[in-house]
Amino acid sequence: MYCIVDIETTGNGIKGNKITEISIFKYDGARIIDEFTSLVNPECEIPYFITGLTGIDNALVRNAPTIADIAPNILSFTEGTIFVAHSVNFDYNVIKNEFKELGLSFVRKKLCTVRLSRTVFPGYRSYSLGKLCSTLSIPLENRHRARGDAHATVLLFQKILNTPKIEETLKKFLNARSQEATFPPSLPKTHYENLPEKTGIYLFKNAKGEIIYAGKAKNIKKRVLGHFYDKSEKEIQMCRHTEQIDYELAGNELVAFLMESYAIKHYYPVYNRAQKKKVPAYAIFNYEDRDGILHLAFNKIKNVPRPLTTLYSITECREFLEIICSSYGLCAKYCHLQEGISYCSHFRIPQCDGICRGKEAVEDYNKKAHDAVNYITNNKDNFMIREKGRDAMEDALVIVQDGQYYGYGFVPKETEVRSLQDVLAFVIPQKETLETKRLVASYALKNQGKLIPFNSQ
Template structure:
């Protein structure tokens, strides 16, 4: 029926993590029917801190069998049985990976004794194997050795089977459609169930209530669950630390992106890397060719270079240049949106006045280039971007003053809003970062109609009652 498994490893990360010892106990209706354990040669050094924890040294495993030599025995013992482990989402993928290295597939139904224990024995302070055995008076010998831990897990699993709600809990966890079995072992089911299926940001917290990861989502529940399906090294380690979830609704993806950027800067979570050291990598440059025609071009930034404008992604840069060409009637060929063509015919940029066909003079064309560059230097207008609120009775807004991001807010649709002063109680001031400038810039490039909804906040009555311009 069940095979209870425990492994000891080199501790070098999931993909580099090699098994140093494995133990299996087969459990049937009448009790333990078979058992097996062996040291395993990981074909790599065992770090000193792992030896200190388990007592297994590199010298001890040097003459031990390789995993592929043990694979037939492990496959035979587990065939047709349910794979049970304490924190199964750690043990099972590593065993699977060892089978793959041996050129074999290993697929079993699985159960986590941590999650089952939380269901069957609620209210305990800790569900680590040692603390559980202490609380339930289960003997545990040879801690942090595969045979000792596997035997204790077997006795724990027997207690679960004997409990009044044990079989029902096991049946629910084995349901192939049940999402609960994919959750991290220390995460209460209610933390996941409380997540809405709406846009927002989410927080992963460890047992000390420290925020270890922040993410944004269009569907919070679906996005959080995807972390638990991900078997990458980072995700598995992070999920094992996750003991609670928190969230904030945003109403829209734009506000979620801005909220996420602010939260990462505020908490600097350990598993967030993307926004900690982001630097612009592309720049807008200009030069004049031998014919006297002024060019604009996007190129990678080199150290010490000064550009007219910086960008973080090539797509963002191209969209900006396309918008500039459209607004000022610039030539896609001489803005290097099209190379190797005799004259411009870009599918997103209207045809120019003819500088590329010899119809317009370079001097006339260069005046438009000067106007475009002058516009880059001018003080930006104030903008209030309207987006969906967190519910149907409100709107979200993003406030940009003189080209600088100032914050976001949520305004009830029935509110009397006639001026910026009326909006201030609803606004959440925020600091501007390069990341927020990139987010808003990319949004306005993809939604140019939003950029035209200017709020002339110095003019009384420019913000209509109940409607944001």
């Protein structure tokens, strides 16, 4: 026995998603034998855009029963049946969460008519209920109302049951080990089956081919399956919109991290949260004023034509200049650590030799300032990290040039690496960000033995 279900909701996310209407048709595989349909008072405001879609407004449900009122009816009506719906995980999990808040358990076997349709009616461009009904000549009345959509799903399910070898298909879908009910409704199972159990990144894509999530993993296949089992609000919504999964092998976790960071910054996927904030880069630079005194200062990198070095916060810039100022006996005023003053008096920096008081010659001060500039310019790391490649025939390389992350690449194992020129043809240049800077710096600190120094000249 089957119960074909459709619900309308307030649309406020899975855990905040409240039912406004529910319709259930009890179906024995040949005919409808019973029906339960009811408006539901969600006990909260219904957003205007939901009213525009469904026609259900606050006035319509004001005197309707609450979910607590009809929960016993739903439990008894669906007991001993298989729960069937179009995109079943959405309807099932909303009901399950509503019942959980009432202290009730709701557990039923599930069938998804989206996934079943993909199997028995392959090759269609869309498997939305509206498009399937149009393609299969199924009447669909009162679209986006629970009874209309549920009844159309009954007719769709009837057509599915009339396809050849449907018993084998249903048996496979209802097998707890098949994972069919776990997969996103619009994702062909082959997309998951073709994923490797290797280290790299994976990209969830929607119907338009847009990347909606980018992730990294030591085992891509296992990590992707974890998304399908996750019942959090974000994961369920993301999986509902996933129709394709691409991947790219990295060979090792460091390159996977770097690939993921690039994908997030480049594609800005809607379901990624981390690394999406654009962190402005700042530059340390030098210039001479009208009195010939050499200044060290910082500004946003877009305003600096020739940066001496790049940092990623004002705090980092100030701390860096404090160290330089103290180490070379410079003046806090001319390192722009104190503004709008006549004489320096920085609490963390010893008093300078008097350039701000006219007690030190400009030539003497500038010599110290030039030494500091030379240190900043020349004291930059140049090294490669050689790591595990994507297969036994290659190695992965991560390049740091002049203290900045330059990019990554893959080289044949027999490649002799003595200079940057030996591997430039294999390297994919990347833009350094705060995340990649910290990733590479942290890795280099912990894996000194894998660093290969080189001369930048």
